[in-house]
Amino acid sequence: MPELPEVETVVRALNRKLTGRVVRGVRVLGKTRVPCGTGLSRKLCGLPVVAVRRRAKYIVIECAGGLGLLAHLGMTGSFRIEPMDVPRRRHDRIAVRLDGGDELRYEDARRFGFVKAVVIPGDGSELAELRGLGIEPLSRAFGAKMLQARVGRRKTPVKTFIMDQGIVVGVGNIYASEALFASGMDPRRPVDSVTPDEWGRLAREIKKVLRRALKNGGSTIRDYRGVNGAEGAFQRKLKVYGRAGEACRVCGTAVASIRQAGRSTFYCPTCQR
DNA sequence: ATATTCCCCTGGAAGC
DNA sequence: TGCTTCCAGGGGAATA
Numbered sequence: 001m002p003e004l005p006e007v008e009t010v011v012r013a014l015n016r017k018l019t020g021r022v023v024r025g026v027r028v029l030g031k032t033r034v035p036c037g038t039g040l041s042r043k044l045c046g047l048p049v050v051a052v053r054r055r056a057k058y059i060v061i062e063c064a065g066g067l068g069l070l071a072h073l074g075m076t077g078s079f080r081i082e083p084m085d086v087p088r089r090r091h092d093r094i095a096v097r098l099d100g101g102d103e104l105r106y107e108d109a110r111r112f113g114f115v116k117a118v119v120i121p122g123d124g125s126e127l128a129e130l131r132g133l134g135i136e137p138l139s140r141a142f143g144a145k146m147l148q149a150r151v152g153r154r155k156t157p158v159k160t161f162i163m164d165q166g167i168v169v170g171v172g173n174i175y176a177s178e179a180l181f182a183s184g185m186d187p188r189r190p191v192d193s194v195t196p197d198e199w200g201r202l203a204r205e206i207k208k209v210l211r212r213a214l215k216n217g218g219s220t221i222r223d224y225r226g227v228n229g230a231e232g233a234f235q236r237k238l239k240v241y242g243r244a245g246e247a248c249r250v251c252g253t254a255v256a257s258i259r260q261a262g263r264s265t266f267y268c269p270t271c272q273r
Numbered sequence: 274a275t276a277t278t279c280c281c282c283t284g285g286a287a288g289c
Numbered sequence: 290t291g292c293t294t295c296c297a298g299g300g301g302a303a304t305a
Contacts, residue, residue: 006298033300057299057300072299072300073298074282074298075282075297091283109284110297111282152274153274154275155275163299165299222297223284261278263299264296264297
């Protein structure tokens with residue numbers, strides 16, 4: 001899916017465009033993996049959006065009164081805000097009518113994502129749906145110490161480990177490969193062989209690549225779109241992801257592609273050890 | 274407990 | 290051209 005930089009880009013745009021707007025109705029247009037919850041979504045009528053925020057790769061649209069919408073973009077999800085008279089698209093799944101005649105439209109061809117009405121706990125605690133998620137990689141607390149502490153008895157390859165949303169959130173297939181390349185670390189390395197120094201470098205490079213991608217509006221490889229169709233620009237700066245067989249930008253060795261836990265991993269066999 | 278595989282679904286690209 | 294096969298950035302459940 002869209003990973004942290006892409007989701008954060010969407011969240012910032014939604015926060016800018018939706019805060020203060022009043023929800024006039026939620027319409028379910030097509031089936032989604034997670035049901036929208038029509039009973040609860042009806043209660044959103046008349047409530048203004050207070051803020052839009054991100055946790056991991058989830059989007060929380062908070063309305064007044066402790067209600068809101070929880071969304072995940074899955075692989076192909078995207079949002080548009082359009083006047084009602086602009087025709088909807090084939091794969092629009094949810095439409096949120098807004099004051100002023102606009103509609104927030106959630107489009108998702110592959111239906112791996114969802115938009116769901118939720119109750120937001122008043123005591124500041126996490127949504128039930130978001131419990132068990134790992135640490136935010138751009139937070140101060142993310143670093144070598146906590147990564148190493150989470151290794152336990154695991155021997156899993158380091159690439160799989162940093163994509164585990166229970167350990168650290170927001171790192172998906174693209175940025176896992178990119179961060180490992182920047183760290184000079186072989187993605188197949190078992191986590192119990194990684195030294196404290198190496199964890200430190202990896203944590204720094206994860207932060208760095210996510211920040212740079214965010215600054216560039218994320219990566220549009222295939223399906224990702226920002227709000228109202230904007231494309232990211234970071235795909236042009238990727239060092240290894242999607243470059244199998246092409247020359248490493250540092251040493252010229254052909255970029256290798258392997259499969260780990262059912263997903264493709266890209267790395268430079270010379271630069272990464 | 275840990276690690277991999279499968280599966281949800283659709284569309285686009287590549288292969289024949 | 291047209292049909293088939295493969296592949297895709299997520300995540301959760303099922304399986305060894």
